[in-house]
Amino acid sequence: MVAPLSSWPWNNLGVYKYLLYGPLVAKVIYSKSWEESGRDSWCLHILILCALRGLTHQLWTSFGYMLFLVRRRRVIKDGVDYEQIDKEWDWDNFLILQAFMAALACYMIPNSRGLPIWDFRGPPIVMILHVLVSEPLFYWAHRFIHGSGYLFQNYHSIHHSSRVPMGFTAGFATPLEHMVTGVIMGVPILGSLSFGAGSVGLVYGYVLLFDFLRCMGHSNVEVFPYRIFEALPILRYLIYTPAYHALHHTEKNSNFCLFMPLFDALGGTINKKSWEFQKETSKGYDEVPDFVFLAHIVDVSHSFHCTFIFRNFASIPFSNRLFCFILWPIAFTVMLMIWAWSKTFVLAFYKLRGKLHQIWLVPRYGFHYFLPFATDGINKQIELGILRANKMGVKVISLAALNKNEALNGGGTLFVNKHPDLKVRVVHGNTLTAAVILNEIPKDVKEVFLSGATSKLGRVIALYLCRKKIRVMMLTLSTERFQKIQKEAPADCQQYLVQVTKYQAAQNCKTWIVGKWITPREQYWAPPGTHFHQFVVPPIIGFRRDCTYGKLAAMKLPEDVQGLGMCEYTLDRGVVHACHAGGVVHFLEGWSHHEVGAIDVDKIDVVWKAAMKHGLKPVK
Template sequence: MSAPLSAWPWEILGNFKYMLYGPFLARILYTRYQDDTIRNSNWCLHIIILCLLRGFMYQAWTSYTSMLFLTRNRVIIKKGVDFKQIDKEWHWDNFILLQAIVAALGLSMFSDPETLGVWNKKGIIVVLMLHVAVSEPLYYYIHKCFHENKYLFTHYHAVHHSSPVPQVYTAGHATFLEHLFLTIVIGIPIIGSFVLGYGSLSLIYGYVLIFDTLRCLGHSNVEIIPHQIFDKIPLLRYVVYTPTYHSLHHVETGTNYCLFMPLFDALGNTLNSKSRDMHKKISLDSGKNSRVPDFVFLAHVVDMSSAMHAPFVTRSVSSMPYYTRIHLKPFLPISFLAMLIMWAKSKTFLNSFYYLRDRLHQTWIVPRFGFQYFLPFAADGINKQIEEAILRADRLGVKVISLAALNKNESLNGGGTLFVNKHPNLKVRVVHGNTLTAAAILHEIPEDVTEVFLTGATSKLGRAIALYLCRKNVRVLMLTLSTERFRKIQKEASADTQKYLVHVTKYQAAQNCKTWIIGKWTTSRQQSFAPSGAKFYQFVVPAIHGSRRDCSYGTLAAMKLPEDVEGLGACEYTMERGVVHACHAGGVVHYLEGWTHHEVGAIDIDRIDIVWKAALKHGLKPISSIRKIVY
């Protein structure tokens, strides 16, 4: 049984808690249509606006701190935020709802907001005095009690400290009782100013938003305050805390209890002696490169909708497999504007990082959208971006860089061959990962299959799959209009297996084949030629949409990462948590094995089984993707 007031009253509602804002909106609409002058309705409007501004502020701070291409050298606790922490902090905004309800009850006792002034200089002074003289010491005392009292810490405050990496949302991740106290702390200066007759609208908005700004600053885990400012104004270090200062509280919980002013820690003898030196060190190191990743996956954006799946856009959305979300549709114009900016002038940027067997694993993104890869005039620009990323990785000392689907397109750069040939002295290993992709597809096909139909048959993956299967005496119907390309691949097979490679030019040729391997976009009409009960495996990007309810469809080849991966908090496109595309996993295996060759260009058929066994050895697990279409 949980301790009294530890759980939130609306916890059972889950995301339906937002319906509790309904009465506020109902009161506002009612008074507008009825021309009523109920005093509380005006306060309701301001409370709703303030709640929206507060939510936007926390989101903006979270987006900024998650933009590792801007902040990675300023990160304090250098760990990724994992799914477990994200799920714990899912309802971080409970306190905004709580304070909205309390505000509606409290402010309704005062005058109508329309009769208040917009600005009152005396009110600002009163708020500052009450904050310093009452709110700061009161919070310090309460916070200290929650730490030093074993019962209070175990049953209440431990929830807040269960987040291993301080984040902006961590500020709101606490029990109901703690936020009741915080509501009192934030409310005292505002109520005091009204009681003394110095209240104003700007005071309410200003104080609450500044309060939230400082809370976000402390929990951001990104040091943005230069140490020089404290060297020039020594007393300032007792007036405002820093992200480093508050992060130390999460690491060494018996110190740095203050709300925003370290002065009270100094007076209470709870100031962490490391605070100043650590802040200076992180501030100085911000101009240097942080820990160099051993492995980098060079991804790309698929479309304007999936671009909003990036962790720095919405953390909760990116922690779930991608699908088109209706509530994000209104933000598509912003995504479109971002696309234009990136198209005009862009650089490869760092998106996320996590730890793989104590080695730093990072994802970089080429800021190009999927359709741009198919524009002939965009090819040179895209290759330049990829080349710059590879050279940057080489300069940093990265060991392996793996190319995502379209970044290694055969027509674009020959599966990475362009860069390796242009820069023969690269220390970083360039990997397309297609060997493991081929292995994942091939090992998903049942062993008793004797015939398959293959589209995209002359592509890198199509060629490798065809040659591998013919070695297993499996008849491969290779769909291609080019007889020359087919003959070239057929000649690669041994004389006794060439008969298993069959050239076909129409989908009708596979009317009796129940195993289809799709490497080229296939329409609903083309899929209709498959017999009932057929299974569609695929390696086409983007994946085809299944149209046959009597058939089974597979997603793109994927592997589940080892169990000892830490700090992983974002899903890779449509993949489940902890699952990555096989080409991504192929780069991971290349790095873990310490292979020193580049994996570019054509797939070495002899290495398919070697790479597959290496993947299983390192704890990567195959994901069965085949499933029925459900309507």
């Protein structure tokens, strides 16, 4: 039997739970319409306060994910995985509960009517009541819950199930716990009202400061320099730190205080490692990744899919949502700021086979790559990323999508030729991309139509298929390029490569491999039942209902991957683009060569078998 008040009654409502704010919104509208005043205005204040509290949790969570700023000061080194994100998905349930607790208090307490904007007598009273009542009350309640097997197992264990504390974790608890927290938070406010020193500003200030400190403690980023505590040792007992609170999450038998370690000191429950651990974390550390995937943002809307923007959104496959359009102007402004930023971002990380893999982000958007005047700047950013990885001791860096564009840098050859002494292996990963596409093609296919036929991927796909005695219609207007590729094929296979110059030539072919953007009009020439394989970035839009469309080449990472909590563009969880997977395989195999420039057709089966050996799986 489920323990009472251990689950939220609106769990099954999904996003419709926000309709529970409806009575408060209705009351605000009613009050404004009838020009009422007094206590009814508190409904508006409650709604504003809920929004500000939610924003506080969001900003602290975003800060914790800004690895390009905080990676050296992370307290717990692990990444936040999908399991934790899903558990904390409805972290804001407590705001609904405490909103109605506040509304009930406003209508039951006469002193809550007509409060002034500010009263200077209020803050000292609130501070005294917080230290003398709220802090010890929370400490003893918290310690009691940990000492009670029933209470901890049925209530508090849910909060501790989050392995890596984040801003959202501060709000992830059961209804009973948040009712208790709401009472503890309300004592100083109610006390100030009792003394006639309450004010609107005091309520806003105390509640937001309360949430701010809660989120700070759960942020997993040590924000206090250790020298402050060495200069003023008494501060150690007046304010807790993220490192201090993290020890409570990992060891569970110490550091029970709300915000002031003084009460742990009085109760004899300070973890002996607290101060040294805080000092070590504050100093920062360098954890060198073994593998780096150098990505870029696809478009303005896709920028919302970064973990430090909206974590929940980033944990599911990308698709345009209503809020993407509403916030588009803000995202465009941020894009201009990011474009001016000169450094590569650390976007995310995960561990595979016990080794650290990181995803770095070049601060450029997809359309930038097609602006002639932006070429040098983009290559400079990619080069800086490679040199940074080389200096850190990274073993393999894999270039994503347009970062290895042939017209941009020759598939990475520009950097390898310019820096012949690179220790880091530069990999475009296209060998595995080609292998994934080729292994998607049914074994009984005798003919394919290939657009983008003279590109890096198009060339090797054509050469591989012709060796299998499959007829390849290569769409290209350049006879010279076609003949050059045809001559690379074995003499007895050259006849299987056929140059075509129009899409009409494929009107009877049901297997299309698309390496170049095609319009709805061009797709019209495919016969019903055609399947469009593709390696074009961005992917083509499926206009034909009588045809099927494959996604970009991708592979599922092995089951032992840890700490991965974001999706790559439109791909499912745990699935990465084939070029990303190609870099992973390159690292796991310990290959010492660069994989840049033209793809070696003889390496396709070798790379594919290596991927299978290491537990990567094709996406069906």
